[in-house]
Amino acid sequence: xxxxxxxxxxxxxxxxxxxxxxxxxxxxxxxxxxxxxxxxxxxxxxxxxxxxxxxxxxxxxxxxxxxxxxxxxxxxxxxxxxxxxxxxxxxxxxxxxxxxxxxxxxxxxxxxxxxxxxxxxxxxxxxxxxxxxxxxxxxxxxxxxxxxxxxx
Amino acid sequence: xxxxxxxxxxxxxxxxxxxxxxxxxxxxxxxxxxxxxxxxxxxxxxxxxxxxxxxxxxxxxxxxxxxxxxxxxxxxxxxxxxxxxxxxxxxxxxxxxxxxxxxxxxxxxxxxxxxxxxxxxxxxxxxxxxxxxxxxxxxxxxxxxxxxxxxxxxxxxxxxxxxxxxxxxxxxxxxxxxxxxxxxxxxxxxxxxxxxxxxxxxxxxxxxxxxxxxxxxxxxxxxxxxxxxxxxxxxxxxxxxxxxx
Numbered sequence: 001x002x003x004x005x006x007x008x009x010x011x012x013x014x015x016x017x018x019x020x021x022x023x024x025x026x027x028x029x030x031x032x033x034x035x036x037x038x039x040x041x042x043x044x045x046x047x048x049x050x051x052x053x054x055x056x057x058x059x060x061x062x063x064x065x066x067x068x069x070x071x072x073x074x075x076x077x078x079x080x081x082x083x084x085x086x087x088x089x090x091x092x093x094x095x096x097x098x099x100x101x102x103x104x105x106x107x108x109x110x111x112x113x114x115x116x117x118x119x120x121x122x123x124x125x126x127x128x129x130x131x132x133x134x135x136x137x138x139x140x141x142x143x144x145x146x147x148x149x150x151x152x
Numbered sequence: 153x154x155x156x157x158x159x160x161x162x163x164x165x166x167x168x169x170x171x172x173x174x175x176x177x178x179x180x181x182x183x184x185x186x187x188x189x190x191x192x193x194x195x196x197x198x199x200x201x202x203x204x205x206x207x208x209x210x211x212x213x214x215x216x217x218x219x220x221x222x223x224x225x226x227x228x229x230x231x232x233x234x235x236x237x238x239x240x241x242x243x244x245x246x247x248x249x250x251x252x253x254x255x256x257x258x259x260x261x262x263x264x265x266x267x268x269x270x271x272x273x274x275x276x277x278x279x280x281x282x283x284x285x286x287x288x289x290x291x292x293x294x295x296x297x298x299x300x301x302x303x304x305x306x307x308x309x310x311x312x313x314x315x316x317x318x319x320x321x322x323x324x325x326x327x328x329x330x331x332x333x334x335x336x337x338x339x340x341x342x343x344x345x346x347x348x349x350x351x352x353x354x355x356x357x358x359x360x361x362x363x364x365x366x367x368x369x370x371x372x373x374x375x376x377x378x379x380x381x382x383x384x385x386x387x388x389x390x391x392x393x394x395x396x397x
Contacts, residue, residue, distance in 0.1 A: 024290035024317040026347065034347070040340040077249060078264030084339060116342050117355020123334055124307055126245065128214060137359040144358050 003042060003104050005094075011036040012095035042104035043094075044087050048115055049108035052149065054079060055115065059142045069129020072138075073122035080119050110148040117141070198241050218242045219331050224276060226283045233293050234312050236325045238282050238332040244275035250335050253321045254281035282314075282323045282335060290317040294350050299327070303351040305360060315346060322346065324353075 015025040015036055026033040048055075058079070062072040093099050118141060125134050198217045200209040212220070222240035229235050251268025252258035256277055258266040268274055285291055294313035301311035301324050310327040320343060324333045338346065345352040 019318070022289055024292075026317055027290065027292075034344065037340055037344045037347075041344060044340050074261065074265050075263045077266075078261060080339075081266065082264040084337070087340070113341060113356040114358050116339055116353070117358045119336075120302060120353035120355060121359055123249070123336060124302070126249070141355075141359040 003039065003102075005099075005102055008036070008039040008102075009095055009097065011039065012091060016095065040087070040091065042108075043090055043102070044083075045108035045112055046105045047083050047086050047090070049105055049111060051079070051083065052111060055118070056142075056145065056149065059138060059145065062138060063135075063142060069125075069134060073126070073129060076115075076118050076122050080115055083115070110151065111145070114141070114145060114148075218245050219329070224272075224279070226279050228283055228286060228314075230286045230293075233286075233295055234325075234327060234330060236312060236330045236332065238279045238323075240272075240275060240279065242332050243279045243282070244270065244272065246334055247274045247278050251278050253319070253335060253337050254278045278335075282332065285314045285316055285321075285323055288316050288318065291315065292317055294346060295327070296350050299350040301326075301333070301351070302353040302355075303349075304354040304357060308354065313346060313350075315343075 011032060014029070014032060018025045018028055025036070058067075058072065058075055061067045062069065067075075090099070094102060121134075121137060121141075122129075128134070198220065200206065201220055204220065209217070209220070218241040219239055220241065224240040226238040227235065228238065247256070248268055248270045249266070251274050252266040254277070256268045256274050258268045260266055286293070292315045294311075294315060299311050299313060300308055301313075302308045311333075312325040312327050312330075313322050314325075315322045315338075320338050321335060322338055323335045325331060326333055338352070342352045
């Protein structure tokens with residue numbers, strides 16, 4: 001599927017229309033809703049891609065014991081929330097016709113799901129970060145993350 | 153203590169509890185030290201139910217301890233769906249990081265994360281919000297046979313999800329025990345996974361040691377230097393770097 005900004009904007013407006021009526025776009029028109037999601041994911045992934053070095057730095061700080069697990073996961077939670085806010089703002093601008101020419105970045109697919117996986121791992125390990133299992137998982141994640149980055 | 157053919161009766165009851173839908177078990181009373189009214193205080197220790205032997209309680213993992221019954225536990229019982237239990241201790245444990253998603257007061261930390269005060273009152277408020285989730289206008293249940301949380305990892309378990317399609321907040325329950333596990337707001341990708349496969353949170357193998365390097369798929373773009381460099385309008389200078397470096 002080729003990204004189509006005009007269609008993306010159209011779907012954003014459709015979604016907003018349903019929202020204004022108190023209806024769920026997904027329940028009312030599941031196919032269009034999933035099509036919109038695929039476009040929105042492209043935005044989400046591009047924003048994360050642009051912040052990939054923050055995650056890289058954060059993981060290095062944890063693995064080098066500069067910060068503890070609590071601080072690490074706190075920052076992961078904060079970063080994820082900031083990126084979600086940035087995505088929402090961007091989609092509002094896109095829907096309002098304020099973005100002239102958006103294109104997804106195919107490279108961003110390489111890190112698809114990384115931050116979500118990291119968030120869930122941290123959430124699952126809350127208050128129990130100081131163990132080998134958590135450290136080893138982060139080490140594996142970091143190696144995989146590095147591998148993806150080095151293939152840029 | 154009751155003995156049945158040499159097997160501890162509590163063990164049998166416990167195993168039955170794991171297999172069946174949850175109920176607030178009347179055999180679990182409360183220790184006199186447990187406050188009868190909700191209060192505050194972030195250091196409150198999980199108390200042993202009076203009917204649970206010390207040895208059994210001492211042998212529980214932290215995770216299991218957070219699931220011991222409490223008289224404030226709430227039951228979600230909606231026809232056509234599994235019976236679920238929103239446990240007090242687990243909710244109290246999760247409220248600092250996730251209370252904001254359920255309308256509780258929070259502060260924003262320097263790193264952008266939110267923090268809600270950890271207290272009995274905030275835990276109870278979050279429990280009430282979760283209990284009400286099935287009645288929200290655009291709530292969606294995911295309790296199909298294949299619904300799984302963190303599928304593909306060693307932390308995977310069969311799950312029941314209650315998802316609010318308006319706020320994108322999900323409550324996650326363990327299907328086998330019916331117990332509340334966590335709640336969070338889904339990203340677009342997670343939401344799509346949940347709706348499409350009824351599985352999210354697995355991280356696609358990033359943390360398991362299996363190298364994950366997905367080739368580009370789905371949307372492909374007409375790529376150009378101008379678009380790559382200039383194509384995304386920054387919404388907030390602190391949030392989006394427009395350089396595509």
